[in-house]
Amino acid sequence: MAFIFNPFTKIAGGKALSIGAFFALMTLAISYFSHSAFDGVIDSHVIPFISIWPYIAFYIISWLCIALFLGLAGLVFSKTRFRWIDILGTTLLSRAPLLLVSIAGFAIPYIDKDQLRDITQIPFSAGFFIASFFSLICIIWTVALYYNSYRVCINIKGAKAVWTFIMALILAEFTSLVFIHSIHFK
């Protein structure tokens, strides 16, 4: 059980990067068909794009933002000389649960701005609620993995680990949203 929330005591560096890359490829291949765009560090929305490139770009931007801010937090708040390859590898592997979110995306319809104005027009189904709740659980799992990645790679403990992680996560989320929303895809 501990391994699914913290595999990083056993896997880090290049190995985590390769396994994470494998999961990323699988996630992106599925998300292209289910239209699940990971448009933020902890975001997932169903957006139908014609090309696969927006899905790839959003995934990479989100990953690099969380890796960058966790690494910067490590430089500021920890004395340990960590390796960037560990941060990059473990954060990419932390995104593995998003594979399940991309599958759940098949059960979630695209909701445009017009439908949002009149919520009664949205065809809510039991599948929609189950898939949304399941996606939320998977995103919480991803955040737990991000936290353990940070704790192991940076060697930071206690309350300091919690508040610096929350700060880095908020900054990474904000930065990823700024970058992603400045890109215009069709």
Next chain:
Amino acid sequence: MEKRLPIYCPSCNNFLDVEAMNCQHCHTKVVGDYKLPPIMLLTAEDQKFILDFVKASGSIKLMAEQMALSYPTVRNILDSVIEKIKNLEN
């Protein structure tokens, strides 16, 4: 049975010092007041880690392979051992 070097006083829990040493060959006994070096005051587990680390030529990567742990986990163990030695020295 493996004998463990006692480092804590069973009465007050402070570190023990060495008072007597004995030559197994000629049975000469040296009596004095000697402090145990900081490494000897670490737990058996930490001492084993240091020994293995030296035998691995100080390679964290090799240690990670031997211990079946990730590189940062081994580095964190090393950091904690360094911290303990620093505290014992002060």
